[in-house]
Amino acid sequence: MKHIVLMGEEKQDYIVDDKFKLSYFNPLKYLPFSEFANSSNLDFLWRNNSKNSGNIQLYKKLLEDFIERFAGVDIIIATFFNPFHPEWLIKNFLNTVKIYGCIDDPWAIYKRRINSLWAFDAAFYVSPSYDCGISMKDALAMWGVPINYWWPLSLYNKVSxxxxxxxxxxxxxxxxxxxxxxxxxxxxxxxxxxxxxxxxxxxxxxxxxxxxxxxxxxxxxxxxxxxxxxxxxxxxxxxxxxxxxxxxxxxxxxxxxxxxxxxxxxxxxxxxxxxxxxxxxxxxxxxxxxxxxxxxxxxxxxxxxxxxxxxxxxxxxxxxxxxxxxxxxxxxxxDADKCLKLFLEWASSVQVKLPLLRNNLG
CATH class of the missing domain: 3.40.50.2000 (Glycogen Phosphorylase B;)
Structure with missing residues (x-):
């Protein structure tokens, strides 16, 4: 059974089809979304972790808690946004599959996405289109993430x-x-x-x-x-x-x-x-x-x-x-459950990339 952690409101762990254990981690318990909204601020929070500033220490606590809870997790999915500095992510979860969720693109891509994509093994997107002449799938491949998946944004709509x-x-x-x-x-x-x-x-x-x-x-x-x-x-x-x-x-x-x-x-x-x-x-x-x-x-x-x-x-x-x-x-x-199961099947097939980096750091 693969253990998968997603970003979002924390809830009790649950099992899907006896194949996937889903856990949730909520970065917004530590800092407001505005602190994660652009790459430069994320870099500032991480590189200045020795300072006593309130937000810097809260971010340090976020990273420490995540390692404590999910050090052995199989897959990390940055569902709505990525709260982790990409260098920290590689150093601490080098052999873990990492998937980035491109939810609010195209608007977020050059604010907080493009500088972190290199640390992820794959990505999912919700908009099939990026701009005139290029799809989101092709855009992600252009940005170095050829392994990607369309996940329809019907997360809360379950047919019964x-x-x-x-x-x-x-x-x-x-x-x-x-x-x-x-x-x-x-x-x-x-x-x-x-x-x-x-x-x-x-x-x-x-x-x-x-x-x-x-x-x-x-x-x-x-x-x-x-x-x-x-x-x-x-x-x-x-x-x-x-x-x-x-x-x-x-x-x-x-x-x-x-x-x-x-x-x-x-x-x-x-x-x-x-x-x-x-x-x-x-x-x-x-x-x-x-x-x-x-x-x-x-x-x-x-x-x-x-x-x-x-x-x-x-x-x-x-x-x-x-x-x-x-x-x-x-x-x-x-249907939300159907789309989730299809996504999890795809996510479980993703392999860790960056073999050269793993040889240097692992």
Whole structure:
């Protein structure tokens, strides 16, 4: 049985298929994410470990605790971000398989990813596209990580008999129009404001926005559009109930132009029986996740998104047909447990690289 440690909220160890023992290590118990957000700060924390600064000592404690708990682990997976200095990782876990999770790329690649990839034996990614003309798979190979894997970001959406019954019941109970659930990020704000302006009461936004949800009122101060609405924060259960009562889920990625695809919302929508209305990716990579106009609807820009949203609100049977087909596709290919097991099988096949370095250090 292979022992695998992932980064994330700590929970009790558990066994998968009698083949994998999964453990979790939470770096955020020691330091906030901002301390790991760029490579230069990670380097500072590690190289100055003799200083008495609070954060430096907390980082030193993080590394010591990890060694104490996982010195003999078979596989280390930096699931959402890598909290370990690459040189420390090589020196202390030279013969351990190390896999990097490229979750928030392309935006993080030159902030905290590129300087650490060399220390890892493989990587997984969630966006099949990196930029126009190059896939994430090929980009990772270009950066020295040819062993890589696409892991769909459907981590928390598990198909069950109870859930399927709930979805079947929901088809006749969806009175809401269009919904978007998400926090406030960059230029997404202006796109959401424009979509709201043109769809009015048919469109509802929820999420953890600053200033108690009133951040949109201050948009012009930051050079953004004016958004005179409060965005209400909701719990996970409230989100689930809202998803079950709406017809269409608007989705968008961080880039202003077709680039990345496959964020968490892209899977949440069909899982909850919503018709996914999503922006397009570079080189059509969104089509590898859901079939256009069959399992989801994709748009070129906000004007196109508004037109398509209004069309499918008027043509409910066409909207429901796509939503049903999208839900079926999710159940077939993107169930969280199924995707996890496939990933673990792949991860267990990865071999330690850097044979020359191992000869020098081992």
């Amino acid at each position: 008999l109870e859930h399927c019954k709930e979805i079947q019941q929901s088809w006749t109970e969806r009175m809401g129009g269009i919904i978007y659930v998400g926090n406030l990020y960059g230029s997404k704000f202006d796109r959401l404001v424009e979509f709201k302006r043109r769809t009015g009461k048919e469109f509802s936004i929820y999420g953890r926005w600053p200033l108690g949800g009133y951040a949109g009122f201050l948009g012009p101060i930051r050079g953004r559009k004016f958004f005179p609405y409060r965005v209400r924060s909701i719990t996970n259960e409230q989100r689930r109930q809202l998803y079950l009562r709406h017809k269409i889920c608007l989705n968008m990625h961080l880039s202003d132009y077709p680039r990345e695809t496959g964020n968490m919302r892209m899977y949440e929508a069909p899982f909850h029986g919503l018709m996914l209305l999503c922006d397009k990716a570079a080189d059509g990579w969104h089509e590898s996740i859901f079939k256009p106009n069959v399992e989801a609807v994709f748009y070129d820009d906000i004007e196109d998104a508004v037109d398509k949203a209004k069309f499918y609100l008027k043509h409910d049977s066409a909207r429901e047909k796509i939503a049903r087909t999208g839900f079926e596709r999710f159940c077939k290919d993107y």
